[in-house]
Amino acid sequence: MWKEFKEFAFKGNIIDLAVAVVIGGAFGAIVTSFVENIITPLMGVIVGGVDFTTLKVTVGEAEILYGNFIQSFVDFIIIAFSIFLAIKFLVKFKRQKEEEEVEAVVEELSKQEELLTEIRDLLKEQSNKN
Template identity: 40%
Template structure:
């Protein structure tokens, strides 16, 4: 029982649970955005965004391929919305943040270890080096 208690209260498990809950809430948000704005926009342009009524019949067996088409279109639209409104802006933000960070170390010309810019001697190989400016 003690091992089970340790398992439940490990940090990784709690982080994973929080990620699942936030992911589910984010998924609901994206789905609501697609259904509220993107779907009606497609209906305005192409007629209707819902193809669930499309089906064909062979020997009495119904194949509702419209459900698949609707799910496929919904997936592609959702993926595009997530990419253009979440992934791309975050990538640009991270790129801007990392570009602003200045280097605080440079490689030692003798052993290639990272040493502070103002260092006159490498702390790893003890060779004298010129301070980087």
């Protein structure tokens, strides 16, 4: 049983996933700080100095904190956009690397074709001489 657990726990995918979760959590904290400390104050200036986190509506004794919802929504949009940009960058990088590999193969084929053409031409010359 210990052996099975060890095989499961130390598979590359599990460790990669754990690292991704930790990095994702840290990234989320950075984005949240960015939104709370930079974006929200700027949005407050744009809309006339409103602090979103203090926006609320009182209905009877209940307080509806819609400002916190706006804050969470902005956090989500920025996190989603950041992830989109990161994935777009990674896909572009991967595609560029694949194109370079294809170019190398095409270049290699071109050299082979060139050599084969030279061999063909030499064989034709020899057959014409005979």
